[in-house]
Each structure stands twice: as C-alpha cells, then as structure tokens.
Amino acid sequence: SQQGEEDPQALSIQEGENATMNCSYKTSINNLQWYRQNSGRGLVHLILIRSNEREKHSGRLRVTLDTSKKSSSLLITASRAADTASYFCAASNFGNEKLTFGTGTRLTIIP
Amino acid sequence: GAGVSQSPRYKVAKRGQDVALRCDPISGHVSLFWYQQALGQGPEFLTYFQNEAQLDKSGLPSDRFFAERPEGSVSTLKIQRTQQEDSAVYLCASSWGTSGGATGELFFGEGSRLTVL
Numbered sequence: 001s002q003q004g005e006e007d008p009q010a011l012s013i014q015e016g017e018n019a020t021m022n023c024s025y026k027t028s029i030n031n032l033q034w035y036r037q038n039s040g041r042g043l044v045h046l047i048l049i050r051s052n053e054r055e056k057h058s059g060r061l062r063v064t065l066d067t068s069k070k071s072s073s074l075l076i077t078a079s080r081a082a083d084t085a086s087y088f089c090a091a092s093n094f095g096n097e098k099l100t101f102g103t104g105t106r107l108t109i110i111p
Numbered sequence: 112g113a114g115v116s117q118s119p120r121y122k123v124a125k126r127g128q129d130v131a132l133r134c135d136p137i138s139g140h141v142s143l144f145w146y147q148q149a150l151g152q153g154p155e156f157l158t159y160f161q162n163e164a165q166l167d168k169s170g171l172p173s174d175r176f177f178a179e180r181p182e183g184s185v186s187t188l189k190i191q192r193t194q195q196e197d198s199a200v201y202l203c204a205s206s207w208g209t210s211g212g213a214t215g216e217l218f219f220g221e222g223s224r225l226t227v228l
Contacts, residue, residue: 031214031215033216033217035217035219041222042202042220042221042222043202043204044219045217045218048216088153088154090217092214092215096167097142097159097161097167098144098156098159098170098214099144099214099217100156101146101153101154101155102153104152104153
C-alpha cells in the first residue's frame with residue numbers, strides 16, 4: 001500500500017513559474033526523499049531530507065519537512081519545459097530498509 | 112555499465128506463461144529492490160535483497176512471484192502462470208546499503224514493462 005499521498009495529483013503551470021507539490025505520510029520516518037520520473041523511464045533521485053532537518057535546497061529545488069504534520073513539500077523555482085515529469089515522495093521508515101512511495105504529482109510545464 | 116540495467120525492456124506474455132525479468136545493479140551495490148508500478152501509480156515494494164540474502168519479500172503479491180540474487184549481484188524476478196493483473200512496469204533499484212537502518216538514495220533502472228494478454 002502507498003505510504004502517502006501527493007497533492008495535487010496533476011499540476012500545469014507556465015514556464016518560468018514556481019511549482020509546489022505536497023506529500024503527506026503516515027508513520028514516523030528516518031528520511032524522506034523526492035524522485036522524478038519522465039514518461040516511460042525509471043525514477044531519478046532528486047533530494048533527501050532527514051527527519052531532523054526542516055528545509056533543504058539543491059539548485060532550483062527546495063524541500064521542507066514538517067514532522068509534526070507528517071508532511072513535506074517540494075518547490076521547483078523558475079520552471080522549465082524539461083521539468084515536465086511525475087514527481088514522487090518516498091519515505092524511509094525506522095527499522096525498515098524499503099522506501100515507500102506516494103501516488104505522485106504529474107507536473108506539466110507549458111512553454 | 113554505469114547504471115542499473117534491466118532486461119527485457121518490454122515483454123508480452125500470454126496468460127499462463129512464465130516470465131523472467133533480469134536486473135543488473137550498479138557494481139558494488141549491496142542493496143537491491145524490486146518494485147511494481149501500475150499505470151498512473153507510484154511504485155509498490157515487492158522485495159529486498161542485501162547481497163544474496165532476501166531480507167524482505169512482504170510485497171510479493173502471490174506465490175507465483177519469486178525473486179533471487181544467488182551471487183549477490185544480478186537478480187531475477189520470475190512470475191509463474193502470468194495473469195492479466197500482473198501487467199505493470201517492474202522496476203529494479205540498487206543502493207550502497209543502509210546506514211543506521213535508513214535507506215539512502217536508490218538508483219533505478221528503466222524498468223521492464225510486462226503486458227499479459
């Protein structure tokens with residue numbers, strides 16, 4: 001079963017705008033990760049945030065984590081057409097090696 | 112190769128046939144995972160290996176699914192007597208291993224798309 005939900009399920013924005021995706025999870029985590037998947041391809045790791053961190057940046061990506069609300073958000077700034085993809089959050093739980101993925105947000109950047 | 116390699120990329124099987132999907136992880140990666148991804152959904156965990164040991168197979172949907180990694184490198188996911196509901200993309204991922212029980216970055220292959228007619 002899916003660990004959490006991403007919201008929105010789909011998002012379309014103009015190139016240059018910022019895109020924000022949210023993820024909620026159910027159980028205590030060790031870390032939370034975000035992945036990107038282009039159509040018909042495998043997943044690519046974007047960023048990992050540990051449970052004791054609140055915010056992390058990587059290039060145009062900014063991730064926040066609120067463990068009290070069991071939620072995370074991914075912000076992509078100054079979006080580009082190449083950012084069009086599905087984005088998944090994945091939770092790493094204590095004592096459990098597997099990552100549990102959410103349902104994904106399909107992001108479309110309109111040139 | 113530099114990345115995780117999966118074969119075949121596409122497989123069409125008639126209902127009842129057996130299929131075998133291969134995963135060649137990144138050299139030196141201790142951990143290997145298999146996931147199943149239905150159309151429009153996120154990946155669902157199937158099974159996990161640490162070297163040759165299958166430590167978690169809780170996600171395998173039935174006893175028709177079997178995975179092995181006999182020498183701690185290449186892994187094979189076998190599905191016996193395929194059913195239409197087995198149609199999905201099967202993703203393999205590998206990583207260096209866990210640190211303190213936490214899984215770090217996973218490196219995914221391109222997946223094997225199975226269609227059962």
